[in-house]
Amino acid sequence: SAVISQKPSRDICQRGTSLTIQCQVDSQVTMMFWYRQQPGQSLTLIATANQGSEATYESGFVIDKFPISRPNLTFSTLTVSNMSPEDSSIYLCSVTLRGGSTETQYFGPGTRLLVL
Amino acid sequence: EDQVTQSPEALRLQEGESSSLNCSYTVSGLRGLFWYRQDPGKGPEFLFTLYSAGEEKEKERLKATLTKKESFLHITAPKPEDSATYLCAVMTTDSWGKLQFGAGTQVVVTP
Numbered sequence: 001s002a003v004i005s006q007k008p009s010r011d012i013c014q015r016g017t018s019l020t021i022q023c024q025v026d027s028q029v030t031m032m033f034w035y036r037q038q039p040g041q042s043l044t045l046i047a048t049a050n051q052g053s054e055a056t057y058e059s060g061f062v063i064d065k066f067p068i069s070r071p072n073l074t075f076s077t078l079t080v081s082n083m084s085p086e087d088s089s090i091y092l093c094s095v096t097l098r099g100g101s102t103e104t105q106y107f108g109p110g111t112r113l114l115v116l
Numbered sequence: 117e118d119q120v121t122q123s124p125e126a127l128r129l130q131e132g133e134s135s136s137l138n139c140s141y142t143v144s145g146l147r148g149l150f151w152y153r154q155d156p157g158k159g160p161e162f163l164f165t166l167y168s169a170g171e172e173k174e175k176e177r178l179k180a181t182l183t184k185k186e187s188f189l190h191i192t193a194p195k196p197e198d199s200a201t202y203l204c205a206v207m208t209t210d211s212w213g214k215l216q217f218g219a220g221t222q223v224v225v226t227p
Contacts, residue, residue, distance in 0.1 A: 004159075031213050033213060033214065033215075041219070042203060042217040042218060042219045042220050043160070043203070043205075043215070043217045044217070045214055045215065045216070048213065048214065092159050092160075094215075096212075096213040101167075102148075102165060102167070103147075103148055103165060103207065103212075103213075104162055104165060105150060105162065105207075105213070105215060106162055107152075107159035107160045107161075107162075108159050109158060109159045110157075110158070110159045112157070
């Protein structure tokens, strides 16, 4: 299994500012994933954070808005830039662990962001 | 286009009243179908991964099954602590590690 922690757990931010969310995993993983969960909605993948290379973004998400760092195999950050109220969401990081021919994907507790 | 649809959107059960949640999917190639439980204010908690039609997995009062088009999560004799939102997600063969989620089913179990 994997234990994932995120900081901060929640924050209230002003429009136009930026927030960096940290994700720490208790084991080394090749890929880490960042998801967004808007109020009352399900999870949507933002990007895949690869160690040693640039993150790959899903359709509708861009690096200027959501820059990602992946300095080592246990840590990643997601920055939400130039925030607007529409960015109010829960941001979650996750990792996929492979055991033989099976996969298990674990999620962190999430960061609740409210933009005023 | 890959799609994941869950039904019903919400389910209210009496304690002990068994029921099933549905997750239908249309994907180019299925690597695995995942079930999660999510409590308010928390991240999704992993329940099961299913890989091939006919596969079944159980955990306490929960049993997940998979066909070529859909998956069911059966809740047997639920208790109030089973109240949560249940999410299903698919991982395709050409997008390892990436999950596409359904909208979820919110389950409320009353004593």
